[in-house]
Amino acid sequence: MSRRVDAVLVVAGALVAGGLAVALTATSDHEGLRVVGHPQSPVFVLLIGWSFIGSGLVAWRDPRSGRFGALMMAVGFAWFAASLEASGDPLLFSIGRVIAPLWIGIFLHALLSFPTGRLESAAARWVVGAYYLDVTVIQLAWVLFADVEGFPGCEECPANLFLVADNPALARAILIVEQPVVGVLALGSALVLLVLRWRAATAPLRRALAPVLTSGGICVLILLVTILVEPFSPATGRVVGWLGGVAFTAVPLAFLTGLLLRRLDRSSVGDLVVELGETAAPPDLRGALSRALHDPSLQIAYWLAHNDSYVDSDGRPIVLPPAGGASASTMVEHGGRRVAAVVHDASLLQDPGLIRAVCAAAGLALANARLQAELRARLDDLRESRTRIVEAGQAERRRLERDLHDGAQQRLLSVALGLRLVEVRLAGHPAEADHVARWRSELERSLEELREVAHGIHPAVLTDHGLAVALETVVARSAVPVRLSVDADGRLPEAVEATAYYLVSEALTNTAKHARAAKATVQVVRRGELLLVEVTDDGIGGADIARGSGLRGLADRVAAVEGRFTVTSPAGGGTSIKAEIPCV
Amino acid sequence: MRLIVADDSLLLREGISRLLVEAGFQVVGLAATAEEALRQVAQQEPDVAIVDIKMPPTHTDEGLRAAREIRTRHPGVGVLVLSQYVELGLAARLLAENAAGLGYLLKDRITDLGEFAAAVRRVGAGGSALDPAIVSQLLARRREDSALDRITAREREVLALMAEGYSNQAIADRLVITVRAVEKHVTSIFDRLGVPATTDSHRRVLAVLAFLRS
Numbered sequence: 001m002s003r004r005v006d007a008v009l010v011v012a013g014a015l016v017a018g019g020l021a022v023a024l025t026a027t028s029d030h031e032g033l034r035v036v037g038h039p040q041s042p043v044f045v046l047l048i049g050w051s052f053i054g055s056g057l058v059a060w061r062d063p064r065s066g067r068f069g070a071l072m073m074a075v076g077f078a079w080f081a082a083s084l085e086a087s088g089d090p091l092l093f094s095i096g097r098v099i100a101p102l103w104i105g106i107f108l109h110a111l112l113s114f115p116t117g118r119l120e121s122a123a124a125r126w127v128v129g130a131y132y133l134d135v136t137v138i139q140l141a142w143v144l145f146a147d148v149e150g151f152p153g154c155e156e157c158p159a160n161l162f163l164v165a166d167n168p169a170l171a172r173a174i175l176i177v178e179q180p181v182v183g184v185l186a187l188g189s190a191l192v193l194l195v196l197r198w199r200a201a202t203a204p205l206r207r208a209l210a211p212v213l214t215s216g217g218i219c220v221l222i223l224l225v226t227i228l229v230e231p232f233s234p235a236t237g238r239v240v241g242w243l244g245g246v247a248f249t250a251v252p253l254a255f256l257t258g259l260l261l262r263r264l265d266r267s268s269v270g271d272l273v274v275e276l277g278e279t280a281a282p283p284d285l286r287g288a289l290s291r292a293l294h295d296p297s298l299q300i301a302y303w304l305a306h307n308d309s310y311v312d313s314d315g316r317p318i319v320l321p322p323a324g325g326a327s328a329s330t331m332v333e334h335g336g337r338r339v340a341a342v343v344h345d346a347s348l349l350q351d352p353g354l355i356r357a358v359c360a361a362a363g364l365a366l367a368n369a370r371l372q373a374e375l376r377a378r379l380d381d382l383r384e385s386r387t388r389i390v391e392a393g394q395a396e397r398r399r400l401e402r403d404l405h406d407g408a409q410q411r412l413l414s415v416a417l418g419l420r421l422v423e424v425r426l427a428g429h430p431a432e433a434d435h436v437a438r439w440r441s442e443l444e445r446s447l448e449e450l451r452e453v454a455h456g457i458h459p460a461v462l463t464d465h466g467l468a469v470a471l472e473t474v475v476a477r478s479a480v481p482v483r484l485s486v487d488a489d490g491r492l493p494e495a496v497e498a499t500a501y502y503l504v505s506e507a508l509t510n511t512a513k514h515a516r517a518a519k520a521t522v523q524v525v526r527r528g529e530l531l532l533v534e535v536t537d538d539g540i541g542g543a544d545i546a547r548g549s550g551l552r553g554l555a556d557r558v559a560a561v562e563g564r565f566t567v568t569s570p571a572g573g574g575t576s577i578k579a580e581i582p583c584v
Numbered sequence: 585m586r587l588i589v590a591d592d593s594l595l596l597r598e599g600i601s602r603l604l605v606e607a608g609f610q611v612v613g614l615a616a617t618a619e620e621a622l623r624q625v626a627q628q629e630p631d632v633a634i635v636d637i638k639m640p641p642t643h644t645d646e647g648l649r650a651a652r653e654i655r656t657r658h659p660g661v662g663v664l665v666l667s668q669y670v671e672l673g674l675a676a677r678l679l680a681e682n683a684a685g686l687g688y689l690l691k692d693r694i695t696d697l698g699e700f701a702a703a704v705r706r707v708g709a710g711g712s713a714l715d716p717a718i719v720s721q722l723l724a725r726r727r728e729d730s731a732l733d734r735i736t737a738r739e740r741e742v743l744a745l746m747a748e749g750y751s752n753q754a755i756a757d758r759l760v761i762t763v764r765a766v767e768k769h770v771t772s773i774f775d776r777l778g779v780p781a782t783t784d785s786h787r788r789v790l791a792v793l794a795f796l797r798s
Binding site: 463472473 | 593595596599600602603606637638643644645648668669671672673674676677691692694695697721722725726727728
């Protein structure tokens with residue numbers, strides 16, 4: 001309530017102050033001092049003062065920009081107060097002379113503290129402090145020692161009541177300190193700060209800062225030019241000063257434009273609703289949110305309930321940014337459940353309403369997309385665990401085979417050798433030697449069987465000598481004539497070799513069993529990072545992954561090493577089984 | 585004949601060498617690793633080095649590499665590679681360039697002392713020895729052309745023994761026929777299969793192997 005009363009007071013004050021200022025400037029009997037941007041046209045006086053107070057009032061009503069609004073209003077009132085120097089009354093004139101440049105100090109303060117109203121950096125505080133000192137204390141010092149004749153363009157002004165001693169040399173020295181030295185330094189530094197701030201800003205922040213920083217920067221630039229040009233060419237100074245007046249009116253307008261842009265952003269939420277409403281799962285949800293929030297860096301992190309983590313739309317893990325950094329995250333809920341976090345530029349937090357509105361509009365679409373992302377993440381998990389299981393099985397078979405080879409097979413063989421030695425020693429006892437020979441041949445048959453078993457568990461030749469050597473035996477054992485060509489130099493990763501080996505042997509077994517083929521071809525070619533394996537026969541075709549468990553198993557094996565598997569088997573047209581296995 | 589035996593299993597190394605001594609060979613060195621085998625060969629210059637294909641440290645193809653090295657560095661030393669499994673592809677690669685003074689046998693063959701001793705002697709004399717299992721696998725292999733159907737059962741037997749590395753005389757002894765008869769079979773086989781004729785028994789192994797693998 002009190003803010004509303006205050007607002008009424010401010011409006012009333014602005015009306016009175018504006019009226020007085022116009023009255024003073026319109027009735028002035030002297031040309032007066034052209035403080036930069038203060039040509040004594042009543043229209044300019046009202047336009048600049050009221051626009052600052054008006055837009056300040058708008059800013060002030062929003063708690064987040066309240067301080068900035070207060071500063072804007074202060075600029076407006078200080079501007080009106082500067083009109084006192086137009087007065088014919090010596091006292092009012094003298095006061096006006098002292099406070100004439102104060103509004104520029106407040107303006108600089110407001111500009112550097114946009115949009116919070118707080119000077120965030122030490123550099124900004126120094127610049128603003130120095131400039132306040134310049135336009136108050138040093139200005140007063142000048143007035144104390146300069147008679148009206150010493151004021152530029154003030155031949156017919158009333159008497160300077162604050163004159164302590166008419167000392168033109170000292171007055172000129174003070175004026176030089178005030179304007180070309182401290183003034184130029186402070187304004188120049190302010191300009192540098194504005195440029196640095198712009199360069200450090202992210203895209204969404206730039207969008208928010210652009211209107212005020214640009215128009216304000218131009219004003220500061222004009223002030224600088226005026227200070228540097230006026231002493232040499234009063235006429236040019238007058239033109240630049242007039243330009244400055246125009247520029248100053250632009251600053252409050254720019255602020256209001258920024259507000260308007262934000263309102264328009266809210267209306268882009270409406271566009272978002274329309275865009276998302278057309279489909280249950282829009283293809284480019286991230287793009288839609290990114291456009292609505294004007295943040296190209298925006299990311300969507302979908303929440304996975306089962307392990308309380310976040311993933312992107314492809315199921316890859318995402319870590320949310322910590323608070324206080326350059327990016328921030330906003331939680332999205334739908335139907336009372338957490339759905340996702342939108343990771344965006346931290347500057348968007350200055351307009352939480354917009355973020356909330358966008359997240360609410362996208363809630364259903366995000367909930368749908370989350371289910372997909374969760375599915376993908378689980379699929380990835382599943383794929384990885386399948387690969388691990390296949391590899392573990394493979395390693396276990398290899399270990400078993402090796403244990404058999406190094407253990408049972410070697411021992412039994414050495415027993416057979418021992419028996420053979422006994423036979424030699426029994427040369428003089430043919431009956432006993434014959435007995436031993438029969439046991440030995442039993443043992444040898446067991447060895448043969450064991451060798452077959454071991455080979456079935458894992459073909460050691462594959463591990464020891466590679467795919468090309470191992471496939472030659474597979475092909476030689478095939479019941480159908482096979483043409484084999486292997487074009488893959490060197491050894492390949494174990495999983496790849498094993499997959500290709502089992503693919504070829506299983507495919508040839510199928511051919512022999514079902515295809516009624518006259519011949520088959522096996523081609524193994526390495527193409528860059530892929531091993532291409534193709535087994536083709538000229539049989540009756542009609543093989544189907546869905547029906548044959550052998551083919552199904554092959555497809556699974558190839559899939560477990562992230563390969564592609566295809567079966568082409570038209571009825572009567574032969575069968576072609578192809579696999580592309582990545583060699584990584 | 586002077587031999588060295590290289591096998592990383594002590595039991596097998598001892599067993600093989602004692603059987604070979606029983607068969608009348610002189611075992612002049614034993615080695616547990618491929619490196620040691622190479623050293624022994626350099627020192628002893630044996631007639632034949634009998635090398636296990638699986639040796640430390642990786643137990644994959646160290647023996648095979650040692651065999652190749654012996655053949656390059658000591659062309660006068662025959663190499664007989666033993667393995668607990670025999671593989672056609674491996675035999676083809678091992679014999680590829682030059683089958684002279686080279687053998688590749690299943691380790692179990694040693695219990696058939698007579699055959700094994702014959703194979704060692706063949707290799708020591710610059711001939712070849714290819715495991716019968718590989719040869720029978722090749723002969724049993726289904727083929728697109730029917731060239732093999734054009735030869736007689738007897739010729740098939742002769743062909744198998746040729747592939748194993750037997751000389752005409754040895755084939756004649758084994759099949760209890762005259763050398764003259766063997767020569768007739770051999771000519772007929774080469775004719776019918778279209779294999780370029782050669783009398784060198786180890787070149788013959790390669791020619792037959794090449795035909796059977798094609």
